Amino acid sequence: MAKLQAEAIKQITEIVERYKNEETPMMMILSDVQNEYGYIPLEVQELISSLTGIPVSEIYGVVTFYSFFSLTPKGKYVIGVCLGTACYVKGSQLVIDKFSDLLKIKPGETSEDGLFTLDALRCVGACAIAPAVSINGKVYPMVQVGQVESIINEYRAKEAL
Numbered sequence: 104m105a106k107l108q109a110e111a112i113k114q115i116t117e118i119v120e121r122y123k124n125e126e127t128p129m130m131m132i133l134s135d136v137q138n139e140y141g142y143i144p145l146e147v148q149e150l151i152s153s154l155t156g157i158p159v160s161e162i163y164g165v166v167t168f169y170s171f172f173s174l175t176p177k178g179k180y181v182i183g184v185c186l187g188t189a190c191y192v193k194g195s196q197l198v199i200d201k202f203s204d205l206l207k208i209k210p211g212e213t214s215e216d217g218l219f220t221l222d223a224l225r226c227v228g229a230c231a232i233a234p235a236v237s238i239n240g241k242v243y244p245m246v247q248v249g250q251v252e253s254i255i256n257e258y259r260a261k262e263a264l
C-alpha cells in the first residue's frame with residue numbers, strides 16, 4: 104500500500120464516510136483500516152487526515168501508542184507473548200527470548216518471510232494460565248521455553264500443506 108492506488112484511496116474514503124456522523128471517529132476509522140489492510144502507513148494517515156481534518160500528528164500518535172495498530176505490515180501469524188507480572192514471574196521473558204532467537208526477530212518485528220510477527224503484550228487477562236502466548240487469537244497456556252520450537256513448527260507445517 105506504500106504508493107496509494109486508486110482502489111485503496113476509494114476504500115479508505117469509504118471507511119471514513121462510514122463514520123462521518125460520529126463525533127470522534129478516529130479510533131473506528133483506524134480500526135477498520137487496520138483490519139482491512141493489516142497496517143496503517145504514513146501515506147494512509149495523510150489521506151485520513153485530509154479527509155477528516157484530523158492532524159496527521161494526532162493520527163500518528165494514536166497509531167504508535169496502541170500496539171493493535173501497526174505502521175508496517177504484520178506477519179501472517181502474530182505471536183503475542185504476555186510480559187505482564189504474572190507471566191513474567193513464571194518465565195515469559197525466557198519464552199519471548201526463545202521466539203526471538205528462533206525467528207531471528209525482536210519484539211515488534213516481522214520475520215523476513217512475512218510469516219511471523221512477534222509482539223510483547225501487557226496482561227491479557229489470562230494470569231491463571233501464565234505464561235500465556237497468543238497466536239492470531241489462539242491462546243497457549245503455561246508455555247515453557249521447551250515448547251516454543253514446536254509451536255513455531257505447528258505454523259510452519261500449516262504453510263507446507
Ligand code: FES
Pocket residue numbers: 185186187188189190191225226227228229230231233234235
Ligand atoms: S500477566 Fe500475563 S495474562 Fe496476566
